[in-house]
Amino acid sequence: MGFEHLKGFRDIFPEDAQVRLELFSKMEDVASRFGFAPIEYPSVEPLDLFKIKSGDELVKQTFSFKDKGDREVTLIPEATPSTVRLLTSRKEISRPVRWYSMPKLWRYEEPQSGRLREHVQFNADIFGSDSIYADAEIIGLATKILDGLGLKEEYEIRLNDRNLMNNILGNIGISNTPAALSIIDHYGKVDNDTLLSEMSDQGIDDEQAESVIKLLGNNLNPPDLMDFLSSLIFMDDKTIENVNRLEDTYTLLKKYTDAKIVVSLSTVRGLGYYTGIVFEGFDRKGELRAIFGGGRYDNLSKLLSEQSIPAVGFGMGDAVLEILLKRTNRWKAEQRRKKYAVCCSTKKLADRCIDLALELRDLGASAISDLNNRSLSAQLKNASSNDCDYAVIIGEADIKSGKVTLRTLRTGEQSQISIEELVKAVRNDHI
């Protein structure tokens, strides 16, 4: 027999689950400092909620099905539509408002490194501001999370702006900008000849296509963007305004992080619904998928409700982040409390072990006592394999003297210690 998990899903054992708990808790901690409040929403939603944003194409990549009430439903593939639903369902919410959530998301796709069928994604959005302050604040939140994980030197932020791209493409003479943007989104994944032929298929002539490709592939220092563009294309007032906005956002963002920030004109993010700044975080070695990604989407609330609410947000999945943290030797449980195994030298002391374990737990330690009336050596062996730091051994003689033996399991060192001393040491360790 034997059952296995489905392809693209994960069984997560304590050594990883513990690190993940800390990771999620650190994300929540940074979000809370930034004044972001948590929300939750269902893992199963009407499929239409996602179709309206992403079109029928998306359906192929969802875990969608008919439920037993014949409703077309889906495991949620992304966080934004539900988040916007919550926002628009309450008219009284004072804006701007900062929200975050940590849902599980599902995509029916071929599993790859960093891309699973089920993953947990940290999501954050600011609703009700169309300013560069909101843009910088949301990207700043992403960077503070990564910087707090010690990754400051390990990643770079790539900035771009969909309005800027639309204007640039217009100035080059391309009218079908959505098609051009989808093709630009393939940059780096396919070679340039393929890009050229894709553009040709969309009626973009070779000269225009060449002009576009010249813009891509450079990771620009943001203050150099104006000069770079001026040397290649005609700059109208709108384009200049777009560049200024992006550079101003960059200046604000520098307040939040020392991480590397570039402008990348090939970073357009596939989804059509972005309306302003778009951004992605990548490992600086360029080996992994995006660590986070997001942008401004001022029109989505109008699609889902009668309200028009500017919005900017991002998602940061657990899978790529785990790979990056492991690769840089940062995948470690740091906040684990000290763990004690209370062992008894004879079976009749088992009750005393429970009492002491309960006392140590009340003091803030993690403590276990034997459950199987085993020999002392078996208890000590179990203590080590259960990842305990210390064994506290209660012997018959100890009962009279009020002392126990405290053994450091890693070194094997041990000493006699009074219960009072033990309590004091444990309390100091955990307060």
Added chain:
Amino acid sequence: MGFEHLKGFRDIFPEDAQVRLELFSKMEDVASRFGFAPIEYPSVEPLDLFKIKSGDELVKQTFSFKDKGDREVTLIPEATPSTVRLLTSRKEISRPVRWYSMPKLWRYEEPQSGRLREHVQFNADIFGSDSIYADAEIIGLATKILDGLGLKEEYEIRLNDRNLMNNILGNIGISNTPAALSIIDHYGKVDNDTLLSEMSDQGIDDEQAESVIKLLGNNLNPPDLMDFLSSLIFMDDKTIENVNRLEDTYTLLKKYTDAKIVVSLSTVRGLGYYTGIVFEGFDRKGELRAIFGGGRYDNLSKLLSEQSIPAVGFGMGDAVLEILLKRTNRWKAEQRRKKYAVCCSTKKLADRCIDLALELRDLGASAISDLNNRSLSAQLKNASSNDCDYAVIIGEADIKSGKVTLRTLRTGEQSQISIEELVKAVRNDHI
């Protein structure tokens, strides 16, 4: 237009989501003190994993479907099968082992109070011990969670033992014990005449059925169980042994909690797979569904693998617990950090507001600054509706003097304070 969540699902806004985060974190804290390690598993599993334990009947009540690869899969309706799969997939895990998890679970049932189609359940299991120490430890964990939430006076634990019930039913002369136990499981939900006719349908004669019903409905003080049973039925050695085990477990459990503990012979828990102690926690007013429930299931691992591993565990859902905490006025966010709105008196000070907000965040506070270049009064209004405790107002004159205005939003009191004093106050508040 307007989209709504599906029936039996929930949108959870910050005022509740914040309390839930704290609730889940308290559960994790107690579990960690008890030496329980976290695990995670998929939300989607092969349907067979649940059929083997609970039979085809369960399928009707699951969110099961064929995925796009034509696999029969389901949203997980319970935690135990996946947990056992993780355990049996690694032969090297030293036992006894204590594990917990906090999955979302789904049931396709008619939603009722405390019973939703999607809920979060805290689950804990001990594998590798068949002793009363393990039984007491697992129930003790449930009680420590509830006691830690301040609910000590609000709930009672109902104990029973499936072996005891099997022996009692045998001594009464009933051979089809599984059928009798399913009927006993209806006790309190239907009237006694219905029970009698259900038993009659299963070939249990009226005298036997009357004997069974006499046993039910009493919440016994556990030390009185032996006398109670002796007065009603024949007590063979096995039955006496069962009673002694239950009373010994009770004695151990008293070490963990002062909550009310009773023996309830009608508490048999429907599922056939329990093999020893069974238990449930109920609000003492008897208005709600079970707060938690579980028991010993020594045979499940054998069904899912080649290994036979004794096990005892429980689940505690979020829905009933939320109702109980709200009813007893305990549904409050307690650990919320102080929240500051950094406001600027003129637009050109916006950058300084960001700087100060970032500094306050680094000190451990929650801080927001204005994103929309609004007037000071609009900023202050937004601060209040965003649940801020304080406003820190930066004025032009303040820049020179190095002072800011600190306003307590609840009272409207305010005073001039130097940045250094502010930093010191915030740091003291958060360390």
